[in-house]
Amino acid sequence: MTNEGEAxxxxxxxxxxxxxxxxxxxxHVGFCMYEVGASRYKHHxxxxxxxxxxxxxxxxxxxxFGWWIxxxxxxxxxxxxxxxxxxxALVTGGGFGGNDLANPTNAFMAINLNDHLMGVFWAxxxxxxxxxxxxxxxxxxxxxxTFAFGVLAIAIGSVFWSIDAxxxxxxxxxxxxxxxxxxxxASGVIHAIAGGFALGVLIVLGPRIGKFSSSGEPRNIxxxxxxxxxxxxxxxxxGFWGFYAACNVPIYDLGPEYGMEGVTYWTATNIYLxxxxxxxxxxxxxxxxxxxxxxxxxxxxxxxxxxYSSGLAGIICASAGNDLYHPIQxxxxxxxxxxxxxxxxxxxxxxxxxxxxxxxxxxHGYAGFVGLVICGxxxxxxxxxxxxxxxxxxxxxxATINPxxxxxxxxxxxxxxxxxxxxxxxKVLNGMGKLRIPREVEIAGLDYExxxxxxxxxxxxxxxxx
Amino acid sequence: xxxxxxxxxxxxxxxxxxxxGIQVGGSIYPGAGSSxxxxxxxxxxxxxxxxxxxxxxxxxxxxxxxxxxxxxxxxKSNITDW
Numbered sequence: 001m002t003n004e005g006e007a008x009x010x011x012x013x014x015x016x017x018x019x020x021x022x023x024x025x026x027x028h029v030g031f032c033m034y035e036v037g038a039s040r041y042k043h044h045x046x047x048x049x050x051x052x053x054x055x056x057x058x059x060x061x062x063x064x065f066g067w068w069i070x071x072x073x074x075x076x077x078x079x080x081x082x083x084x085x086x087x088x089a090l091v092t093g094g095g096f097g098g099n100d101l102a103n104p105t106n107a108f109m110a111i112n113l114n115d116h117l118m119g120v121f122w123a124x125x126x127x128x129x130x131x132x133x134x135x136x137x138x139x140x141x142x143x144x145x146t147f148a149f150g151v152l153a154i155a156i157g158s159v160f161w162s163i164d165a166x167x168x169x170x171x172x173x174x175x176x177x178x179x180x181x182x183x184x185x186a187s188g189v190i191h192a193i194a195g196g197f198a199l200g201v202l203i204v205l206g207p208r209i210g211k212f213s214s215s216g217e218p219r220n221i222x223x224x225x226x227x228x229x230x231x232x233x234x235x236x237x238x239g240f241w242g243f244y245a246a247c248n249v250p251i252y253d254l255g256p257e258y259g260m261e262g263v264t265y266w267t268a269t270n271i272y273l274x275x276x277x278x279x280x281x282x283x284x285x286x287x288x289x290x291x292x293x294x295x296x297x298x299x300x301x302x303x304x305x306x307x308y309s310s311g312l313a314g315i316i317c318a319s320a321g322n323d324l325y326h327p328i329q330x331x332x333x334x335x336x337x338x339x340x341x342x343x344x345x346x347x348x349x350x351x352x353x354x355x356x357x358x359x360x361x362x363x364h365g366y367a368g369f370v371g372l373v374i375c376g377x378x379x380x381x382x383x384x385x386x387x388x389x390x391x392x393x394x395x396x397x398x399a400t401i402n403p404x405x406x407x408x409x410x411x412x413x414x415x416x417x418x419x420x421x422x423x424x425x426x427k428v429l430n431g432m433g434k435l436r437i438p439r440e441v442e443i444a445g446l447d448y449e450x451x452x453x454x455x456x457x458x459x460x461x462x463x464x465x466x
Numbered sequence: 467x468x469x470x471x472x473x474x475x476x477x478x479x480x481x482x483x484x485x486x487g488i489q490v491g492g493s494i495y496p497g498a499g500s501s502x503x504x505x506x507x508x509x510x511x512x513x514x515x516x517x518x519x520x521x522x523x524x525x526x527x528x529x530x531x532x533x534x535x536x537x538x539x540x541x542k543s544n545i546t547d548w
Contacts, residue, residue, distance in 0.1 A: 041541070041545070042541040060512075061513070064506070064510065064513070104502075104506045105503050105505075105506050106502075107498065107499075107502075110493060110498075110502075111494055111495055112492040112494075113491065113494060114492040115492070145524060145528070146524055147521045147524055150517065434521075438528055438532035440531070440532035440533075440534075440535050441532050443536070443537070444531060444532075444534070444535075444537070444538075444540060444541065445541045448536055448540070448541050449531060451541055451544035451545065451546075452544045454544070454546050455543070455546055457546075458546045458547070458548050
């Protein structure tokens, strides 16, 4: 770069996304702590490793094809015309098809002195991928095989969420154009899809042994270590700051983007290039967190596990429109989402005998779904994206935000890209006998041999020191 | 294999300086322009190999443990105190 101002803007943007990646790492730390805290002693180490190993599995596949899917399929299966032209530099074609820039053999998929942004964008989206897979991980603890979970993690983390981001986030996404879909901080794009996927897997996987009595009454298998759960959820809250920031573009000149001749307007934008401020979304984040905590404390009668989870559910529910809501709107929406998610969790548990060990389907799936629907009403009539404000590339216009579009969008996220693929893949794995650990192992504990070996080590060391 | 042997030459690599200004040679990793496909194939092999190996070891571990038929509380005698 030879222009100082441009260099500052680009390197600031590079550093900004890099910081979001570091912050989002805490989400995964939190999920690991949370899951181990929620599992029973005899399953701790396998539970930890299952969640940890999704990091390399999703990362490798995100490099090979996940990132490419995001750039390759925004128009869906022929649902909307593409606005991409060669002038956008997102050229269809190349050795790997779709968008050649995200082809893993492309020169930009490595250190490249002509490009400062591909790597940090790739990494920010990858951290979203880990989150999606980690949401599923918590729901299935103590009875899924590591192999099956690895396959499922790759499916949600590097395939299905990437498709939904292409459809609902990408500037060429058909859901933006046709439905007016708006999901600024991923109520649906991450949370509803991951919750739906987890539900699809749980239907096939079945409950933990002893979860339901012979008459079908659910029993509570409470967290083994509430303190680990607490710290884990606090870390997830903390990582969510990075998540929110990563969904923004930190500095962008909207004048040319909106076709306003001669106008320069530098601002932060959301992922759809409509203006917002980091300052404003910080208020909304905290108010929706507070709404979730307030409602969760009341509805769960002070139960810490649900109160903490409700804080998260509050944020998730308000996330679709937190770029535009008033902070008090964000708080109330967070409260509504928590009440619905909590009630639905127990209704589904009793009615369908679904054992969601950490309430992931409720906190992420139901709260995300409800958040999308509410957004359609509260933001009805707003431009869904910056591409509908002026003319973009081919002059196409985009639908505005509306209740029906958001509802259909929620169905696409939760059911079509979440629940159905999760169910089908779990069915296939189950048919191969690879989904669930043997009953005897579940009773004995996945860590039995590790613990036995550690006990023998302890005895040996003890006898040697006599 | 070395893509860069002299940074000054590399950073001023330029075929059209009058028109475009000084251009920076982009890729700097070893084997740039010739090794990418092989590296991707290597990664695919590592990825698939990992699944095959861990699947086999998990199968063995689960079948060994299930044969022993431990009770639900047997693990408690293995809790260490150190």
